[in-house]
Amino acid sequence: MAMIEVNDLHKWYGDFHVLKGINESVEQGEVLVICGPSGSGKSTFIRCINRLEEYQKGTIMFDGRDIHAPEVNINTLRSEIGIVFQQFNLYPHLTVLKNVTLAPVKVKGMDKKAADELGLQLLHRVGIHDQAHKYPAELSGGQQQRVAIARGLAMEPKVMLFDEPTSALDPEMINEVLNVMKDLAREGKTMLCVTHEMGFAREVADRVIFMDYGEVIEQNTPSEFFKNPQHERSQQFLKEIL
């Protein structure tokens, strides 16, 4: 059974039809890259998966459960799906370590010492354990995004969502974030990444889907997709970003 199973997903913002029937399934351990021009609905799509966006039609099954079923606790569901945002969204009033441990302590009721240990271990994994007691504003963009990834991992989620994680970064900081993401991918984490980083897609993605105007227009393995895009709009898009 697939980890995530999306069936005929539709979303409207008022009259604007943002998602026009997405069908997608993501296996455990799969790394899916979602690309497409801005406004194509790719961020909206992955934000539907942890219900940060509500949708009006269709179903999303996560780990065998319909995420919209009344018996599904939204907070439990979200704690099983980590998300990393374009703007990092770290909590500026908490230290780096507290940013990572807040959810384990408050949601899972983990004791503070165990949470600190877990936090430091995760920060070590993303390479910033020596900054654990600083505040987010004292870190560079790349470091902040790596903290955000550690925060996302702290709940030991089954799936990680990445919503353009490198788009707000200065070019020289992109790689440090991508490297962390590549490590995760190689460790077998199930990941959905909205990104235009084609190097990343080539190296670790199992599949690339291309979205435009709220639809999935094309999907393929990364090597095929980049070498030999089928659709006119994907050809156009690739020409522009490469």
Add this chain to the structure above:
Amino acid sequence: MSYWDVAPEHWGLIWDNLDYFLWGAAKFTDQFPYVENLGGLAASIVLAVLGILGAFWLGLGAGLMRISRNRFAKYTSIVYIEAIRGTPLLMLIFWFFFLAPILMGQTLPAFHSTLIAFIVFTSAYIGEIVRAGVNALPRGQMEAARGSGLSHVQAMRYVILPQALRNMIPSFVNQFVSLTKDTSLAYIIGVNELMRTAVQVDNRETKISFEIYITIAILYFVVCYVLTSYSRRLEKKLSRYQARDR
């Protein structure tokens, strides 16, 4: 005869009455609240401090209800805030003063009924400050918190409010300064605060009105200035923790 001939005598009288301006006819006792007949500036400050403490909690409640998705809570709060903001403080002071005997069958001391009026009045403004402060935070803060599995209440408690309340400090101080000055209205129903002590001394001495009102103006100013400068220092200290991204 120029003013400078009478100035020493007039200011001497001010000096003689200064203790009355500062704390009225206060006497220490061994029973809670350990002081009686507190008046003057001290009474004004006590009114303002108790008023702002009460108004903070009531206003926080009103503000959170104002942004709640529960329609009953939201509309209750809107009616409260708009009704209070549309009525003069002096009228509220009268209102609670004359309402107490009807509601409770006995008069409430003027000090207590004014305090209630101050709390009810100021918390409507605090409610609006809270609403604006919460709404001004980047939306991503709530999304990140909810996205990690925190409930709405937890996200508010641990992520949104700690930041929002810090950002609200200048507005809170603004309200506090306003309230400190507005305590002078309590004079009308007989609370023996700074304004009333001034009027009393003026009635007794008759010829030093000018010096009396200069003196209490300075006293009000000093208190408010201390407040605003403390707030400026606090803001500077806390600014480094603010979310900069939208």
